[in-house]
Amino acid sequence: MISPRQHAVYNSPIAEMLIPLPCFSSRASSLLLALCFWLTPLTYGADWSTPEQELARKIAAVTGPGTVALEVVDRASFNKKDVDDISRGLRVQLETLGLRTAKPEQAAATVQVSLSENLQSYVWVAEIHQGAGEFSVVMVTAPRLDEATFAGETAPLNIRKIPLWSQEERILDVAVLEEGSSPSHLAVLDPDKVALYRFTDGRWQKEQAMEVTHSRPWPRDMRGRLVMRQDHLLDAYLPGVFCQSSNRAPLTLTCRASDDPWPLSNQFTLGGFFAANRNFFTGVLSPGISKQTSTGKYYSAAPIPRQKYTLWMFATVDGQVHLLDGITDQTARWNWGSDIASVKTSCGSGWQVLATRAGDSSTDSVKAYELPDREPIPVSQAVDFAGGVMALWTEAKGSTAVAVSRNGETGNYEAFRLAITCGQ
Amino acid sequence: MKHSGWQLLAVSSLLLGMLATAETRPQYGGTLHVSTRIAPASLDPSDNSQPDSVARRNLDRLMFDTLVTMDNRGRLQSSLATAWQAEPGNQRWQFSLRRGVKFHDGSPLTPEAVAASIRAANPGWNASAAVDSVIIEREAAAPDLPAELTRTRNAIAKRGPGGTVLGTGPFQVAEWQPGKKLRLSAEEGYWGGRAFLDAIEIEMGKSARDQLIALELRKTDIAEVATEQAQPAPTDGKRVRTSAPVELMALVFTRDKQSPEESKLRDALALSIDRASIRSVVLQGVGDPSGAILPNWVTGYAFVFPTDQNVGRARQERSEVHRVPGWSLRYDAGDPIARVIAERIALNARDAGITLQATTATDADLHLERLALASANPRVALRTVARELGLPEPKLSSDSVEELYQAEAAMLQTQQVVPLFQLPTSYALNANVQDWNQDRDGAWHLEYVWLVNKP
Numbered sequence: 040m041i042s043p044r045q046h047a048v049y050n051s052p053i054a055e056m057l058i059p060l061p062c063f064s065s066r067a068s069s070l071l072l073a074l075c076f077w078l079t080p081l082t083y084g085a086d087w088s089t090p091e092q093e094l095a096r097k098i099a100a101v102t103g104p105g106t107v108a109l110e111v112v113d114r115a116s117f118n119k120k121d122v123d124d125i126s127r128g129l130r131v132q133l134e135t136l137g138l139r140t141a142k143p144e145q146a147a148a149t150v151q152v153s154l155s156e157n158l159q160s161y162v163w164v165a166e167i168h169q170g171a172g173e174f175s176v177v178m179v180t181a182p183r184l185d186e187a188t189f190a191g192e193t194a195p196l197n198i199r200k201i202p203l204w205s206q207e208e209r210i211l212d213v214a215v216l217e218e219g220s221s222p223s224h225l226a227v228l229d230p231d232k233v234a235l236y237r238f239t240d241g242r243w244q245k246e247q248a249m250e251v252t253h254s255r256p257w258p259r260d261m262r263g264r265l266v267m268r269q270d271h272l273l274d275a276y277l278p279g280v281f282c283q284s285s286n287r288a289p290l291t292l293t294c295r296a297s298d299d300p301w302p303l304s305n306q307f308t309l310g311g312f313f314a315a316n317r318n319f320f321t322g323v324l325s326p327g328i329s330k331q332t333s334t335g336k337y338y339s340a341a342p343i344p345r346q347k348y349t350l351w352m353f354a355t356v357d358g359q360v361h362l363l364d365g366i367t368d369q370t371a372r373w374n375w376g377s378d379i380a381s382v383k384t385s386c387g388s389g390w391q392v393l394a395t396r397a398g399d400s401s402t403d404s405v406k407a408y409e410l411p412d413r414e415p416i417p418v419s420q421a422v423d424f425a426g427g428v429m430a431l432w433t434e435a436k437g438s439t440a441v442a443v444s445r446n447g448e449t450g451n452y453e454a455f456r457l458a459i460t461c462g463q
Numbered sequence: 464m465k466h467s468g469w470q471l472l473a474v475s476s477l478l479l480g481m482l483a484t485a486e487t488r489p490q491y492g493g494t495l496h497v498s499t500r501i502a503p504a505s506l507d508p509s510d511n512s513q514p515d516s517v518a519r520r521n522l523d524r525l526m527f528d529t530l531v532t533m534d535n536r537g538r539l540q541s542s543l544a545t546a547w548q549a550e551p552g553n554q555r556w557q558f559s560l561r562r563g564v565k566f567h568d569g570s571p572l573t574p575e576a577v578a579a580s581i582r583a584a585n586p587g588w589n590a591s592a593a594v595d596s597v598i599i600e601r602e603a604a605a606p607d608l609p610a611e612l613t614r615t616r617n618a619i620a621k622r623g624p625g626g627t628v629l630g631t632g633p634f635q636v637a638e639w640q641p642g643k644k645l646r647l648s649a650e651e652g653y654w655g656g657r658a659f660l661d662a663i664e665i666e667m668g669k670s671a672r673d674q675l676i677a678l679e680l681r682k683t684d685i686a687e688v689a690t691e692q693a694q695p696a697p698t699d700g701k702r703v704r705t706s707a708p709v710e711l712m713a714l715v716f717t718r719d720k721q722s723p724e725e726s727k728l729r730d731a732l733a734l735s736i737d738r739a740s741i742r743s744v745v746l747q748g749v750g751d752p753s754g755a756i757l758p759n760w761v762t763g764y765a766f767v768f769p770t771d772q773n774v775g776r777a778r779q780e781r782s783e784v785h786r787v788p789g790w791s792l793r794y795d796a797g798d799p800i801a802r803v804i805a806e807r808i809a810l811n812a813r814d815a816g817i818t819l820q821a822t823t824a825t826d827a828d829l830h831l832e833r834l835a836l837a838s839a840n841p842r843v844a845l846r847t848v849a850r851e852l853g854l855p856e857p858k859l860s861s862d863s864v865e866e867l868y869q870a871e872a873a874m875l876q877t878q879q880v881v882p883l884f885q886l887p888t889s890y891a892l893n894a895n896v897q898d899w900n901q902d903r904d905g906a907w908h909l910e911y912v913w914l915v916n917k918p
Contacts, residue, residue: 160763162762259656428487
């Protein structure tokens with residue numbers, strides 16, 4: 040059960056940011072990282088004084104001054120400490136209004152306060168019994184506390200899952216535009232816009248939002264990708280739409296209907312045509328892998344360089360993985376999900392494939408694999424997500440990936456950087 | 464029979480689970496087969512001659528959109544209307560329409576079409592077209608008008624000759640055999656994105672038992688589960704999804720009370736009912752005993768209305784009445800547990816000295832009814848119940864929960880209705896059905912559903 044007190048956030052200083060990014064200096068120890076995650080929610084505290092005062096006032100208006108027996112019952116999602124705190128607060132408020140609390144046999148009235156809730160608010164109900172059969176009901180509402188913006192993270196092992204961004208709107212991709220010890224400038228792609236955020240004066244501030252214009256309806260399970268460019272800031276690839284930013288501030292975004300192939304990698308020149316009204320790539324490759332110019336319809340692709348060729352893996356819509364090396368198109372069933380991405384690191388063989396888990400999409404996980412031959416060998420423990428992973432793209436530098444999932448508890452979309460660390 | 468059925472289902476579910484390939488991103492294609500007990504003769508969402516139910520609303524949502532929708536936290540969300548605002552006094556509202564939306568015949572969604580649809584569903588409302596928007600004027604302040612428009616009976620429909628209705632929803636009608644079968648195909652240009660499924664086939668008028676057999680035989684992918692079967696043994700292996708309580712089962716008197724003595728008798732009857740036993744024995748632990756009209760998850764205060772049986776007080780009330788007439792209690796012959804519950808209530812009433820005869824005759828003194836929760840907005844829901852029961856519509860001027868409580872208490876004090884249980888709806892799903900989502904109010908979202916191993 041969620042403890043409303045523990046996760047209370049009335050005035051979150053940075054509404055959309057998960058936690059202050061300075062917590063994630065690249066040299067921060069895992070312990071410090073974990074503390075950043077764990078301690079942040081605990082520093083917030085709920086203030087129940089307003090509903091306590093209001094309910095006490097309403098109770099006193101019914102009973103008048105005298106003695107009352109007070110019992111507080113949880114009918115919602117409060118824990119014992121919450122109930123005790125609220126009970127204590129109510130007693131204090133009643134005393135300021137001239138009521139003394141006593142045992143039932145010594146009291147002129149008994150008051151049972153139920154801490155209930157409805158769809159939109161907490162509902163505190165006081166049932167007041169006075170004399171023979173006199174019964175009154177008074178109640179107040181209190182706004183529901185925001186769900187925890189982020190749950191505590193377990194200690195990272197081989198894959199570090201670093202929060203980048205969280206928002207209510209669907210996130211298609213996030214690109215880190217500038218960073219020192221931690222990201223300081225982000226581009227966030229959602230179905231309507233590319234938004235730029237800068238970390239200034241200790242908080243994230245929206246710098247600019249550039250509208251993504253399109254004439255046709257977006258497909259369901261929409262996808263999109265940001266690609267950093269050298270001659271201008273970025274390109275955005277969306278189903279049937281291509282957008283290009285200008286090269287100087289203030290930036291503009293020019294979008295047009297397009298079936299141009301999406302780049303499948305920053306390190307290797309290969310593009311894939313995306314079905315404009317679906318959620319997959321058509322299978323047609325540009326310019327192709329050697330002489331291979333097509334494979335099955337696929338959701339995602341990941342390259343692993345070999346000595347004399349590049350092995351491309353495609354997570355196809357039939358749940359299989361197609362391996363293309365320029366000559367053969369080999370299929371395999373590896374219990375991978377539909378999103379894969381490769382990263383070049385200083386660990387292991389130097390290249391790993393990050394793959395989502397096959398199965399139910401209510402929760403998800405990503406695990407790192409290496410392919411010494413044609414069979415994947417897991418090289419990390421799985422890192423879990425609170426909802427299905429909806430995007431997994433290799434970042435511009437190629438050493439990390441961005442994963443986006445929808446938190447099943449909060450309903451928010453959350454983007455993380457996945458970074459592989461060696462020897463942990 | 465019930466157990467063997469579920470065991471078969473468990474085995475078939477396990478087999479399907481083994482066969483299913485598992486990839487997390489949704490796949491397009493396939494036909495979803497759905498069974499339902501309801502058998503509507505019309506697809507018009509505002510046709511009041513068809514009984515209202517959660518299942519009917521779910522069918523309507525496949526073909527029709529409303530101007531506004533409500534999310535799982537009770538917040539209003541844009542749909543065919545992208546914005547709305549009221550003039551001071553909340554009597555005149557303007558709804559800006561989404562651009563580029565088309566009806567299933569390819570004609571554009573225009574303000575004129577929307578206004579005509581609103582007027583057809585609500586003859587007492589004044590709805591008119593404006594530039595890119597619709598103006599709705601009510602006779603009195605209507606602060607909950609946007610919430611009222613989330614109801615499927617207010618879905619936007621274009622009515623043509625011969626009773627044809629067209630919507631703008633994610634699926635369009637491909638074949639319609641009134642009361643028997645409905646085949647829907649995905650609308651390619653749906654403004655919210657094409658559904659993953661290619662088609663949905665709905666078999667209507669099927670009993671819960673027939674639906675379960677069809678599920679076991681893989682002739683259907685989604686079947687309604689009878690209330691008393693919604694909590695199967697955890698080892699059954701099937702997937703059953705249950706909503707929050709969305710249906711009030713209640714005794715409804717068919718006429719106003721005639722005297723103070725009848726008031727005492729009605730009170731005695733309400734006190735005599737052993738809801739806890741009925742829930743435990745007949746409903747197999749499903750549902751919540753309720754003394755309230757609206758469920759607690761909607762109001763937050765339902766527990767204040769008592770549900771405990773008090774035979775002593777019931778007898779006391781009964782003893783103060785000199786002439787006790789016998790009452791008849793009508794139940795729906797097509798509802799498998801209604802008869803059993805009606806007979807249990809008759810037994811309870813006899814303990815209090817009241818004669819109650821369970822019957823299927825329509826001219827009974829009381830009806831055992833199921834009232835579907837009209838909205839997750841409690842004010843809209845309470846007003847709707849009042850209309851359905853023929854009671855004066857409560858005047859609710861604010862969103863104060865205390866005012867709502869007073870209004871509900873006043874409705875109960877009329878003694879026209881004796882709430883019994885708040886019941887959920889439950890569905891059993893085949894293992895090939897993915898990303899099934901059901902809102903707390905029982906609303907489906909089949910546009911998100913996709914199939915593995917699709918035929």
